[in-house]
Amino acid sequence: MQTNVVTPDGSVFDGQVEMVSVRTIDGELGILPNHLPLVTPLSIGAVRLKESGNVRLIALSGGFMEVRSDEVNILAESAELPSEIDVTRARAAKERAERRLEQAKQDNIDFRRAELALKRAVNRLDVAEK
Ligand code: ATP
Structure with missing residues:
Protein backbone atom coordinates (compact mmCIF):
# COMPACT_ATOMS: atom_id res chain seq x y z
CA MET A 1 0.00 0.00 0.00
CA GLN A 2 1.24 3.48 -0.79
CA THR A 3 1.53 5.11 2.63
CA ASN A 4 2.07 8.74 3.57
CA VAL A 5 2.56 10.26 6.99
CA VAL A 6 2.47 14.05 6.89
CA THR A 7 2.54 16.79 9.51
CA PRO A 8 2.18 20.57 9.16
CA ASP A 9 6.01 20.59 8.91
CA GLY A 10 6.13 18.18 5.96
CA SER A 11 6.34 14.49 5.06
CA VAL A 12 7.69 12.02 7.64
CA PHE A 13 7.20 8.85 5.59
CA ASP A 14 6.27 8.19 1.97
CA GLY A 15 6.59 4.63 0.68
CA GLN A 16 5.15 1.16 0.11
CA VAL A 17 4.23 -0.97 3.12
CA GLU A 18 2.51 -4.32 3.67
CA MET A 19 0.60 -3.40 6.80
CA VAL A 20 -0.17 -0.25 8.79
CA SER A 21 -1.11 -0.44 12.48
CA VAL A 22 -2.40 2.61 14.31
CA ARG A 23 -4.05 3.51 17.57
CA THR A 24 -7.52 4.94 17.01
CA ILE A 25 -9.70 6.40 19.73
CA ASP A 26 -11.41 2.94 19.85
CA GLY A 27 -8.18 0.89 20.07
CA GLU A 28 -5.54 -0.69 17.82
CA LEU A 29 -6.40 -1.07 14.13
CA GLY A 30 -4.41 -2.96 11.49
CA ILE A 31 -4.80 -2.08 7.80
CA LEU A 32 -3.92 -4.61 5.11
CA PRO A 33 -4.24 -4.16 1.32
CA ASN A 34 -7.83 -3.98 0.00
CA HIS A 35 -9.20 -2.65 3.28
CA LEU A 36 -12.54 -0.88 3.02
CA PRO A 37 -12.32 2.91 2.65
CA LEU A 38 -12.20 4.59 6.06
CA VAL A 39 -11.49 7.88 7.81
CA THR A 40 -10.74 7.73 11.53
CA PRO A 41 -9.26 9.98 14.22
CA LEU A 42 -6.00 8.75 15.74
CA SER A 43 -4.80 8.92 19.34
CA ILE A 44 -1.34 9.57 20.72
CA GLY A 45 0.55 6.34 20.00
CA ALA A 46 2.97 4.48 17.76
CA VAL A 47 2.25 3.89 14.07
CA ARG A 48 3.72 0.56 12.91
CA LEU A 49 4.66 0.28 9.25
CA LYS A 50 5.49 -3.29 8.22
CA GLU A 51 7.65 -3.59 5.11
CA SER A 52 9.37 -6.81 3.94
CA GLY A 53 9.68 -8.26 7.45
CA ASN A 54 10.83 -5.02 9.08
CA VAL A 55 8.67 -2.86 11.30
CA ARG A 56 9.24 0.88 11.25
CA LEU A 57 7.81 2.85 14.16
CA ILE A 58 6.63 6.44 14.15
CA ALA A 59 5.63 8.37 17.28
CA LEU A 60 2.35 10.10 16.50
CA SER A 61 0.66 12.80 18.58
CA GLY A 62 -2.84 12.36 17.20
CA GLY A 63 -4.37 13.16 13.84
CA PHE A 64 -6.44 11.41 11.19
CA MET A 65 -6.03 8.39 8.92
CA GLU A 66 -7.66 8.04 5.53
CA VAL A 67 -7.70 4.59 3.91
CA ARG A 68 -8.48 4.37 0.19
CA SER A 69 -7.92 1.57 -2.31
CA ASP A 70 -4.33 0.49 -1.54
CA GLU A 71 -3.46 3.93 -0.18
CA VAL A 72 -3.12 5.11 3.42
CA ASN A 73 -2.76 8.78 4.33
CA ILE A 74 -2.00 9.78 7.90
CA LEU A 75 -2.33 13.48 8.72
CA ALA A 76 -0.62 14.00 12.04
CA GLU A 77 -0.31 16.88 14.48
CA SER A 78 3.29 15.76 14.97
CA ALA A 79 5.13 12.58 13.95
CA GLU A 80 8.71 11.48 14.52
CA LEU A 81 10.82 8.54 13.41
CA PRO A 82 12.90 7.01 16.26
CA SER A 83 16.07 8.69 14.94
CA GLU A 84 14.35 12.10 15.10
CA ILE A 85 13.32 11.81 18.74
P1 ATP B 1 7.80 19.72 24.40
O1 ATP B 1 7.18 20.12 25.72
O2 ATP B 1 9.14 19.09 24.56
O3 ATP B 1 7.75 20.82 23.35
P2 ATP B 1 5.39 18.63 23.24
O4 ATP B 1 4.77 17.27 23.41
O5 ATP B 1 4.63 19.76 23.84
O6 ATP B 1 6.88 18.53 23.83
P3 ATP B 1 4.55 18.94 20.55
O7 ATP B 1 3.68 20.15 20.70
O8 ATP B 1 3.88 17.60 20.48
O9 ATP B 1 5.66 18.92 21.72
O10 ATP B 1 5.49 19.09 19.26
C1 ATP B 1 6.01 20.34 18.81
C2 ATP B 1 7.07 20.05 17.76
O11 ATP B 1 8.24 19.56 18.41
C3 ATP B 1 6.69 18.98 16.75
O12 ATP B 1 7.26 19.32 15.51
C4 ATP B 1 7.31 17.70 17.29
O13 ATP B 1 7.62 16.79 16.25
C5 ATP B 1 8.56 18.25 17.96
N1 ATP B 1 8.98 17.48 19.15
C6 ATP B 1 8.40 17.50 20.37
N2 ATP B 1 9.08 16.73 21.24
C7 ATP B 1 10.11 16.18 20.55
C8 ATP B 1 11.16 15.28 20.88
N3 ATP B 1 11.31 14.78 22.11
N4 ATP B 1 12.06 14.95 19.91
C9 ATP B 1 11.91 15.46 18.68
N5 ATP B 1 10.95 16.29 18.29
C10 ATP B 1 10.04 16.66 19.20
Missing part, protein backbone atom coordinates in the same frame (compact mmCIF):
# COMPACT_ATOMS: atom_id res chain seq x y z
CA ASP A 86 15.28 13.90 21.22
CA VAL A 87 15.19 11.60 24.28
CA THR A 88 16.50 14.27 26.68
CA ARG A 89 13.72 16.62 25.59
CA ALA A 90 11.06 13.90 25.95
CA ARG A 91 12.33 12.97 29.43
CA ALA A 92 12.20 16.64 30.47
CA ALA A 93 8.66 16.95 29.04
CA LYS A 94 7.63 13.80 30.95
CA GLU A 95 8.98 15.13 34.25
CA ARG A 96 7.38 18.54 33.69
CA ALA A 97 4.01 16.90 32.94
CA GLU A 98 4.25 14.66 36.01
CA ARG A 99 4.93 17.69 38.22
CA ARG A 100 1.95 19.52 36.72
CA LEU A 101 -0.31 16.51 37.25
CA GLU A 102 0.57 16.50 40.92
CA GLN A 103 -0.20 20.22 41.23
CA ALA A 104 -3.33 20.48 39.06
CA LYS A 105 -6.82 19.61 40.21
CA GLN A 106 -8.10 16.45 38.50
CA ASP A 107 -11.02 18.12 36.75
CA ASN A 108 -9.38 21.23 35.36
CA ILE A 109 -7.94 22.12 31.97
CA ASP A 110 -4.33 22.14 33.24
CA PHE A 111 -4.74 18.53 34.40
CA ARG A 112 -6.03 17.40 30.99
CA ARG A 113 -3.26 19.32 29.22
CA ALA A 114 -0.59 17.78 31.46
CA GLU A 115 -2.09 14.30 30.90
CA LEU A 116 -1.78 14.73 27.11
CA ALA A 117 1.77 16.12 27.41
CA LEU A 118 2.69 13.11 29.53
CA LYS A 119 1.20 10.73 26.95
CA ARG A 120 3.17 12.40 24.13
CA ALA A 121 6.42 12.22 26.11
CA VAL A 122 5.95 8.57 27.15
CA ASN A 123 5.02 7.63 23.57
CA ARG A 124 8.20 9.31 22.24
CA LEU A 125 10.33 7.52 24.81
CA ASP A 126 8.68 4.16 23.94
CA VAL A 127 9.26 4.64 20.21
CA ALA A 128 12.85 5.86 20.71
CA GLU A 129 13.68 2.83 22.86
CA LYS A 130 12.20 0.11 20.60
